[in-house]
Amino acid sequence: MSQPVQLFCWHFMAYPYLADNFDETEPTGWVTVPNRLWDRDKARGLYQEYIDQLSYGDQLGFDGMVLNEHHQNIYGLMPSPNMIAAALTQTTTRGKIVVLGNLLPLHMNPLRVAEEYAMLDNMSNGRIIAGLAPGSGPETFNYDVPSAPTREQFWEAVDLVTSAWSKDGPFRHEGRWYPLRYVNTWPRPVQVPHPPVWVPGSRSKSTMVEVAKRGFAFFLSSRSHGEETARSQREFAQAIESTGDRYQPFRMGILLSVYVGETDEQAKRESREGIWYFLKNCLKGHLRRTGRQLTFGPGIPYVPPKDFRALLQHSKPDSKLLGDADSWEELEKSNSIIVGSAETVYRRLSQLIEESQVGNLLIQFHLGNMKQDLVRKSMKRFIEEVAPRLREESKAMFAERYGRELEHPRALVGVGAGK
Amino acid sequence: MNTQTMTPARTVDVRGRKVAVLEQGTGAPLLYLHGFVDVHGVKPDFMPFHDRLAKAGRLIAPAHSGVNGTDENTDILTIEDAVFHTLEVMDALDLKRVDVVGHSLGGWIAAELAARHPEKVARLVLIDAMGLFVPNEPTGDIFMMAQPSDGGQNTGLRELLFKDARGKVANTLFPDGRGDIEDEVRRYQMLRLGSFIGFKPPYFYNRTLTNRLYRIACPSLVVWGEHDRFVPPAHGREYAKLLPGCMGLKTVDAAHALIAEQPDTTAKIVTEFLG
Numbered sequence: 001m002s003q004p005v006q007l008f009c010w011h012f013m014a015y016p017y018l019a020d021n022f023d024e025t026e027p028t029g030w031v032t033v034p035n036r037l038w039d040r041d042k043a044r045g046l047y048q049e050y051i052d053q054l055s056y057g058d059q060l061g062f063d064g065m066v067l068n069e070h071h072q073n074i075y076g077l078m079p080s081p082n083m084i085a086a087a088l089t090q091t092t093t094r095g096k097i098v099v100l101g102n103l104l105p106l107h108m109n110p111l112r113v114a115e116e117y118a119m120l121d122n123m124s125n126g127r128i129i130a131g132l133a134p135g136s137g138p139e140t141f142n143y144d145v146p147s148a149p150t151r152e153q154f155w156e157a158v159d160l161v162t163s164a165w166s167k168d169g170p171f172r173h174e175g176r177w178y179p180l181r182y183v184n185t186w187p188r189p190v191q192v193p194h195p196p197v198w199v200p201g202s203r204s205k206s207t208m209v210e211v212a213k214r215g216f217a218f219f220l221s222s223r224s225h226g227e228e229t230a231r232s233q234r235e236f237a238q239a240i241e242s243t244g245d246r247y248q249p250f251r252m253g254i255l256l257s258v259y260v261g262e263t264d265e266q267a268k269r270e271s272r273e274g275i276w277y278f279l280k281n282c283l284k285g286h287l288r289r290t291g292r293q294l295t296f297g298p299g300i301p302y303v304p305p306k307d308f309r310a311l312l313q314h315s316k317p318d319s320k321l322l323g324d325a326d327s328w329e330e331l332e333k334s335n336s337i338i339v340g341s342a343e344t345v346y347r348r349l350s351q352l353i354e355e356s357q358v359g360n361l362l363i364q365f366h367l368g369n370m371k372q373d374l375v376r377k378s379m380k381r382f383i384e385e386v387a388p389r390l391r392e393e394s395k396a397m398f399a400e401r402y403g404r405e406l407e408h409p410r411a412l413v414g415v416g417a418g419k
Numbered sequence: 420m421n422t423q424t425m426t427p428a429r430t431v432d433v434r435g436r437k438v439a440v441l442e443q444g445t446g447a448p449l450l451y452l453h454g455f456v457d458v459h460g461v462k463p464d465f466m467p468f469h470d471r472l473a474k475a476g477r478l479i480a481p482a483h484s485g486v487n488g489t490d491e492n493t494d495i496l497t498i499e500d501a502v503f504h505t506l507e508v509m510d511a512l513d514l515k516r517v518d519v520v521g522h523s524l525g526g527w528i529a530a531e532l533a534a535r536h537p538e539k540v541a542r543l544v545l546i547d548a549m550g551l552f553v554p555n556e557p558t559g560d561i562f563m564m565a566q567p568s569d570g571g572q573n574t575g576l577r578e579l580l581f582k583d584a585r586g587k588v589a590n591t592l593f594p595d596g597r598g599d600i601e602d603e604v605r606r607y608q609m610l611r612l613g614s615f616i617g618f619k620p621p622y623f624y625n626r627t628l629t630n631r632l633y634r635i636a637c638p639s640l641v642v643w644g645e646h647d648r649f650v651p652p653a654h655g656r657e658y659a660k661l662l663p664g665c666m667g668l669k670t671v672d673a674a675h676a677l678i679a680e681q682p683d684t685t686a687k688i689v690t691e692f693l694g
Contacts, residue, residue, distance in 0.1 A: 141563060146618035148611045149496065289570040292563070298603070299565035301611035305485070308607050312600045317571030 002399035002406050003250070004391035005353055008098060008362045009057035009379060010066035010255065013050045013084075014282050015074040016369035017042045023280045030073040030285030030294055031141045037074075046077075051084060053366060053375055055091040060383040064096030064129070066362050069103050072142040075282040082116045089123040097124055100198055100219060100362070101131025105150045106143045110157035110178055111185065114164040118189045126190035131198045131219070132158050137293075137300040138286075147302040153177045155210055158199070162214070165194035198253065202296075203232050204307070205239070212239040217360070219253040223287055223322045224334040229254060229356045248405035249359025249398050256352075257337040257364040259374075260381040264340040268328060271339050271378075274370030275331075282368055283323030290324065337367075342385035349386065353394055357401075428463070428488060431481070433504075433511045439488035440512070441465060441480045444473030448514055449693070451480040452505065454523020454547070455561070456580055456676040459487040460609045461592050461602060468678040471686035475693045476518070481508050483525070486608040498550070498616050498625050502531045509539065518693055522546040522678060523650070524613060527623065530658070534631040543639040544689055545658055547675050549623035549650045556653040558622045565610055571596045582646040582674040592679060623650075632661040640692045642685060644677035645670040666692065 017039050019025075026033060054065040067084050070076035078084055081099045088097050097120065102113045113132070121128040134154035140147040156175040160183070163173070169184030189195055197216040201207035211218045218236050222228065237247035259275070261267025280288075286295050294300070301308070325331045328339075338348050349361070365382070366375045398406065428439045441458060443465055451469070453459045458469055459482040465473070472478055484504055485491035492504050505528055509517075518541050521529025526548020533540040549558055564575035573593045574584065581589035597603075617623035639662045643655035652670070659668035669688045673680035 137566070140618075141560075141621075144619060144621050146614045146621075148614035148618075292566050292568040292575065294563070294566055297566045298607045298610055299562040301607055301614050305491075305604055305608050305611065309600060309604045312597065312603055317567060317597050319570075 002395055002403065003359075004395035004398070006063040006250065006360045007387055007390070008064045008066045008096070008360065009054065009062045010068075010362045010364045011050055011054050011366055012068070012070075012076040012282075012364060013047070013078050014278065014366070014368055015043075015077055016046075016277070018074065018277070018281055018369075023284065026284075027291050028285035028294075029075060029281050029283070030138050033072070033074055033285070047084075049372055050366070051087050051091060053372065053379075054084075054088060056376055057365075057379055058088075058092035058095045060379060061387070062095055062379075062383065064098050064127075065092065066098040066100055068100045068131070069133070071106075071139060073138065073285070075286060082120060085120050085128070086123065089120060089127070095127065096129050097127050098129040098198065098362075099131050100129075100200060101133035103133050103135035103139055104157040104161070105135055105145050105153045106139055107157075109180075110160050111164060111180070111183065113157075114161040114185050117161075117195060118165060118185055118187050121189035121191055121195050122187050126195075128189070128191070128195045129198055130161075130195040131200065132161065133200050134302070136302075137295045137297070140300050141294060147300045150302045158197075158214070162194055162197065165189050203228070203235070204303070205235060208236045208239040209242070212236065212245070213243045215245070217251050217253060219255070219360075219362070220358075221255065223255065224336050225254065225256065225352060225356070226335050229352075229358070233356050233358060246405045247357075248402040249357055250406075252358045253360030253362050254356065254358050255336070255362045255364065257367055258345055258349075258378070258382060259339045259365070259367070260342055260345050260378045260386060261339075262341065262381075264344055267339045267341060267344075270374050271367065271370065274367040274374070275337060275339070277368030277370075279323045279325060279331075279368075283321070286323070287321040288323035289318065289321055293321070342381055345382070346386045346389055349390055350393065353390065354397070359394075359398065428482075430488065431508070431511050433507050436490040436492055437488070438490070438508055438511070439482040441478075441482075443469065443478045444476055446476040448517045449476040449478050450509070450514055450517045450519045451478055452519065452521040452525030452529050453480060453483065454521075454525050455606075455609050455613075456592060456679050457522055457525070459483065459605065461606060463487055463601070463605070466679065466682065468682035468686050471682065472520070472689060475690040479512065479514070481505075481512070483528075483609070483612055485612055487605050495612070495615055498527065498531055501528050501612075501616050502535060505532055506536070506539075515539065516541050518542045518544075520544040520546065520689060521548055523548065523675065524609070524617065524623070526550070527617075530632070530635070531625065531628060533635045533637070534628065537634050537636060540635070540637055542637055542693060543635060543662075543664075544642065544692065545639070545655075546642045546685070546689075547644055547647050547650050547655070547677060548658065549617070549654065550625060550628050551654050551657050552622075552624040552626045552629065553651070553653050553657050556651045558624075558651070558654075559649040560621070561613065561649060562610065562618070562621070565606070567595075579649050580674060580676045582644070582672070582680055586680075588679050589676070592676070629657075629661065632658070633663060635662055636664050638664045638666055640666050640689070641668045642677075642688055643668065643670050644673040644675055644680070646672070646674040647677075649675040
């Protein structure tokens with residue numbers, strides 16, 4: 001069963017009402033960014049606007065909508081993405097609802113996550129893709145989560161959640177972190193054995209192996225694409241092969257941002273304000289050299305020391321991150337914020353799919369403080385003028401290269417959706 | 420005067436795990452439990468402070484779990500586990516009753532160990548030790564400060580740990596940019612241990628320690644950097660007040676990194692007490 005590249009629209013739900021001088025006056029957009037900056041009057045109706053944009057994506061014909069979890073920051077106003085997902089179950093009818101993901105170590109009991117996803121799967125008639133994530137630096141600080149044991153906690157929680165969905169209960173769970181006497185989830189999810197599970201990771205091989213052996217999909221959380229993305233795909237394909245399975249493109253997803261205009265110049269003109277708000281404000285404290293980033297480093301010691309040593313050997317402390325881009329040319333090099341006419345965007349995405357062999361494109365259309373009408377215009381242009389060609393050519397390419405794997409997918413995928 | 424003999428780190432088998440131990444000096448054994456800005460924590464070898472301390476006896480300094488060549492003990496998730504790990508190290512080294520000097524995180528372990536097993540500690544010295552809950556005197560956030568700013572600047576860490584954050588000592592031990600990779604890994608290993616035992620709550624304390632300190636009747640001394648911003652001096656005053664055998668609270672014109680900033684003064688205070 002061959003299918004084309006799956007095109008999702010991702011909304012981060014940024015706080016869009018910061019003053020123009022935010023970057024000069026505030027050291028970070030994360031964890032400690034003062035909440036007195038929240039403007040109650042301006043923010044009235046903001047969630048409705050964002051939910052409407054995603055519902056519009058469903059009407060246009062995107063394959064799904066993506067949400068994720070963040071706390072105490074201006075980058076993403078979804079401490080509980082499941083609440084937005086619940087709203088989308090009522091305002092959308094076709095697309096998948098991808099929550100990428102619930103941050104398991106932040107929950108006292110992962111059963112709550114199993115229960116909420118099971119509810120959402122029922123409320124959406126089997127449209128849920130369940131992202132499970134360990135969380136990273138900022139959560140360590142704002143939720144008092146010791147980072148050193150989070151990996152171990154995470155994988156125990158993942159297996160508890162999937163068993164809670166698929167195994168008949170009640171059963172005992174005897175793990176180190178979440179010992180439970182009665183696991184017996186009501187409701188059970190619609191999809192059998194359970195909703196598809198996506199797990200985000202950077203380039204950690206151990207994460208890839210854990211994802212591969214469970215039959216999950218790997219979401220590469222990297223914010224720049226190019227040779228590194230293709231290398232990650234090869235490494236993940238190897239991880240899958242080591243489990244006796246074979247790679248197919250729908251086992252992997254990547255994140256990128258897109259703005260489609262009438263011409264390249266118009267696209268830049270229209271998206272400039274939103275993109276630079278996103279780069280300089282939303283990424284401050286996360287993916288910017290300026291200030292103190294809290295996403296990865298020695299203060300968040302969750303990887304084993306040998307992995308940290310390898311990271312030091314292969315990185316420079318002062319190298320530029322996505323948010324440090326100062327020009328369109330630099331931005332273009334990152335290959336993850338793609339701005340231009342339909343022709344330009346098509347050409348670059350086509351090349352990215354060809355090079356990375358990834359079947360799930362998770363695309364951010366709303367950047368920073370971008371105005372609603374611009375977001376919608378860009379989404380519409382994308383679906384009408386970019387998506388058809390990408391879908392047609394990727395379907396043919398994937399069928400040719402992965403026909404056998406796609407005919408008999410061995411990996412766990414949710415069955416029974418939308419009956 | 421003892422002959423100073425610097426021996427390279429040896430590894431001791433502790434119930435199947437490797438523990439790296441540095442030793443120097445002769446005479447009565449003196450167990451040294453290290454902190455962050457310390458032997459094992461920032462440097463692989465003894466620093467000038469330890470050389471001077473080794474004049475008081477045979478200085479024995481095991482590296483903590485997961486640090487500087489010691490295997491990570493995966494049973495350690497709380498301070499209680501770290502104390503048991505240290506008891507196992509003492510058993511392996513055949514240390515039945517010794518003087519114990521603990522600095523910073525090592526001071527916390529030393530205090531908890533002495534409260535549980537007062538018979539094992541002859542005399543106790545706590546140097547800028549965390550471990551106590553002192554209302555309105557939280558420890559500084561070493562985890563956040565350990566995240567470099569502006570592309571590799573360690574200003575935050577230097578300001579948290581040193582009185583003279585711009586001075587040579589601070590900048591040598593915590594340089595900007597990519598320093599010695601193995602030094603950075605050692606710091607990472609210490610933060611990882613700190614994350615296991617000192618992050619929940621995120622202030623390196625055990626609320627029950629306060630009411631247990633009465634058990635430590637042996638002669639003890641509290642030494643503090645009077646400018647410590649990581650573990651505020653109020654914690655030192657609290658220890659001095661609650662330790663029944665406390666012979667005094669001595670302050671040094673330095674911050675948390677007093678053993679690096681004032682090695683002579685700090686070592687003199689300790690050796691005079693132990694002398």
